[in-house]
Amino acid sequence: MPTPKRQSLHLDLPYPHNEGLPQIAALFLIDFDVKAGYTVAWQRSAAGLDIGDSVEYKSLPSGLHHVQEDIVYFIHHDEYAGISSYVRGEAQELERNARMLAVGVLIPLSYGRLGKCWKYADELKSLARKLVKDPTKKHLLDNLWQEHRLQEDEHATRPPSVEGSPSALKGKSSPNGQPPTRNRAVSSASALAPPGQTLSAHHPALSLPTYLDTFGPLVFPLYKAALLRKRVLLISHAPVELACHFAYNISILSTLPSTLHDLLPLSPLPTRLRPLFSVGVHDIPVLKTGSRNSAAQENLASQGQAYGWVACTTDGILSTKDHLYDVLVTLPSPSSMDHENQTNKTWPRIQVKEAVNTRATQRDARRYRVLRQDLSHYHSSSSRPPSSQQPAVEQYTDNPSPDNDSAPLLSSLSHLPTDPNPPPPEPDQTDILESQSWSAVAYNSFMWWASAGEARTDGEEAEYDSSLLANNLDPTGETPSPGLSRGRTMSGGQEGDGRIGFEMAVIGYFHRLSVLILRTLSDIIDAANDEDSLDGGSVAGRGEAEVVVEVDDMTRMGLDIWSESDRVFVEELVDFYWGKKALVKGGSLECCGIRVL
Helix, strand or coil: CCCCCCCECCECCCCCCCCCCCCECEEEEEEEECCCEEEEEEEEECCCCCCCCCHHHHHCCCCHHHCCEEEEEEEECCCEEEEEEEEEEECCHHHCCEEEEEEEEEEEHHHCCCCCHHHHHHHHHHHHHHHHHCCCCCHHHHHHHHHHECCCCHHHHCCCCCCCCHHHHCCCCCCCCCCCCCCCCECHHHCCCCCCCCCCCCCHHHHHHHHHHHHHHHHHHHHHHHHCCCEEEEECCCCCHHHHHHHHHHHHHCCCCHHHCCCCCCCCCCCCCEEEEECCHHHHHHHHCCCCCCCCHHHHHCCCCCCCEEEEECCHHHHHCCCCCCEEEECCCHHHHCCCCCCCCCCCEEEECCCCECCECHHHHHHHHHHHHHHCCCECHHHCCCCCCCCCHHHCCCCCCCCCCCCCHHHHCCCCCCCCCCCCCCHHHHHHECCCCHHHHHHHHHHHHHHCCCCCCHHHHHHHHHCCCHHHCCCCCECCCCCCCCCECCCCCECCCCCCEHHHHHHHHHHHHHHHHHHHHHHHHHHHHHHHHHCCCCCCCCCCCCEEECHHHHHHCCCCCCCHHHHHHHHHHHHHHHCCCEEECCCCCEECCEECC
């Protein structure tokens, strides 16, 4: 593994403001009537905001009647984030022995990617439980509205969110066309919460441990699809809260750090994948806007959120509309997603339009094992020790524990693994991994026979992957060389000292991976352009010269040199962000100048 060039990897990640509940633009009560169906039974909204056209369908997705309670996130008119709390209670026989309702709010997206609407989850849930027992207590809704309603001048004067929003970014751009970003470089240590503070309850990022456990090595092909700004549709069962959280995770992990904005000539630059959260058949017109051939794309691109989306749905019929999506992800049923019982684990199924299953590469599998092991050094905000019954972060010990790759991530947070070489993937991962090619087997066997000392070792590769985690970052924000001793920080402290949380570490990891991949390609293209200029060639614009990506470049980016899918991924990246054709070379073996494999 060649030593990577030292480069700044400082990130611009969402930094929370210590503010109270965001002001709401609308508050509503959706009730189910046995004759009329779902109806808006009560509503209050800001002047000019119409919520009567679709909010009842967005608040109560298909299949929700099978569960007792749920939280639903959605986007309304591309300007508001919505959250609704659904509750099913007992009722008289005339109402089919069940009363179903939802209480929800709309919040301007200028507050953030979801308008920080999760801060209302507990209050909405409490209101829904009270109203399902006594529908006459609508004065409780009016009290909430009067206390937190959006003031007339608030939406107009509120500064743009760090994460951006369509309304906040409209009409603004930087010199190369991308939306303006905050010129503050921060490390992922302060990405979601300042040091010493935890994420608020119901924050979607708290589901990151579950997200990694659910997808396993498949997080990497899904991340690659999101980085290419594909249209990603998650098919799930009720309840939908977790699927909405997954949509948030996919979007935030694939967001482009501001350090990349000046390197990518695509204009306007889609800095993030647009999250739509819960959608249904009524959202088909919105889903069509994600097509790269759509006339609406130019306006969306100027807001930094075009070229695709990520959404979840319980309407299985959408999976048959393959013109609406690029990647279809079928989530397992809730019963099969029990992370405490991994023996009969059911993995999600990722398919492209042609109904071909997408699998993780062998390199993805090795990277995931290292990530699992290294993340056990970090403490999740969703599992803070509530009392002395659980050990504090400083009380972690180096007692060896068996490394079970099929165990959930959080089950090992109280242990610091000491074995730097975990066992290979469990047999139940074989269905989601690409088979190792004969060329790779032959190459590795030959290199072991010819010169084991010069061959790249898994240990060096693991060091390289570990360097992407936040605690291996030095104060200048540069990536350390793979030779850095694992388990130590650049400042000499031990990992797991509680200075950075689990969620921030995961987000920082994927953002640094994006920087590593795209900056490597940018350097290759710049070098090719300089060479053409010296040869008297002309590189006047996008789409002229072919880019050659060598095997060492693939290795430097942490991609699989033997995988056809990773070669196609690089070709699509170069075409999408630079508008150029790429010749990506795969692994080979030469003997006396003659290619053998």
